Amino acid sequence: ETGVTQxxxxxxxxxxxxxxxxxxxxxxxxxxxxxxxxxxxPLELMFVYNFKEQTENNSVPSRFSPECPNSSHLFLHxxxxxxxxxxxxxxxxSQAPGRGAxxxxxxxxxxxxxxxxx
Amino acid sequence: AQSVTQLDSQVPVFEEAPVELRCNYxxxxxxxxxxxxxxxxxxxxxxxxxxSGSTLVKGINGxxxxxxxxxxxxxxxxxxxxxxDTAEYFCAVSDRANFNKFYFGSGTKLNVKP
Numbered sequence: 007e008t009g010v011t012q013x014x015x016x017x018x019x020x021x022x023x024x025x026x027x028x029x030x031x032x033x034x035x036x037x038x039x040x041x042x043x044x045x046x047x048p049l050e051l052m053f054v055y056n057f058k059e060q061t062e063n064n065s066v067p068s069r070f071s072p073e074c075p076n077s078s079h080l081f082l083h084x085x086x087x088x089x090x091x092x093x094x095x096x097x098x099x100s101q102a103p104g105r106g107a108x109x110x111x112x113x114x115x116x117x118x119x120x121x122x123x124x
Numbered sequence: 125a126q127s128v129t130q131l132d133s134q135v136p137v138f139e140e141a142p143v144e145l146r147c148n149y150x151x152x153x154x155x156x157x158x159x160x161x162x163x164x165x166x167x168x169x170x171x172x173x174x175x176s177g178s179t180l181v182k183g184i185n186g187x188x189x190x191x192x193x194x195x196x197x198x199x200x201x202x203x204x205x206x207x208x209d210t211a212e213y214f215c216a217v218s219d220r221a222n223f224n225k226f227y228f229g230s231g232t233k234l235n236v237k238p
Contacts, residue, residue, distance in 0.1 A: 010167070048231075049168075051226060062225060064226075081150040112170050113224070114170075116167045117165065117167045118167055
């Protein structure tokens with residue numbers, strides 16, 4: 007397994023269901039991210055974890071609950087979602103930022119989970 | 125907060141023709157700039173990045189981009205496109221004070237026709 011993997015690739019759920027999205031990175035990185043990609047809208051950063059600690063929550067509703075048990079795994083727990091939450095959810099990883107341009111590290115993306123909320 | 129504008133939501137072009145995908149960003153502070161490509165049913169892949177130094181940046185698959193600070197632009201170009209370049213392209217910005225917070229444009233779909 008290489009790079010960043012996400013499971014499931016597709017998920018259909020009702021508004022009362024509880025489900026989880028999983029992301030795993032095999033790159034030795036220590037920062038992980040969740041993004042939401044909706045049609046015709048810019049990619050939205052949801053959460054950032056550096057060294058397993060959440061450092062960014064971009065005003066995401068509480069029906070989305072992230073979990074980062076270790077630097078290789080990231081989960082997004084979903085409950086009582088709304089139809090407008092239907093989107094492609096992308097996970098990414100990178101090295102945690104250092105100082106100076108030479109220490110910058112790009113983000114590597116997984117293939118995404120296509121979520122449909124009925 | 126930053127904002128990134130990709131002026132064209134779709135760009136149709138014939139194979140072997142040149143293409144330019146436009147990107148403008150809002151901030152006047154020092155930034156890092158990126159172009160990512162997304163093929164159908166896949167995640168985003170980095171094409172190229174500008175961190176510092178030469179304003180002309182070369183990336184993978186024959187793409188290049190030029191950073192223009194005065195115009196706050198980072199347009200992507202390729203002199204001769206192939207059918208395989210059909211994909212969606214995203215411009216992204218992060219400011220140097222918060223490296224891992226990226227701001228993305230809404231994307232440009234490049235459709236290369238035979």
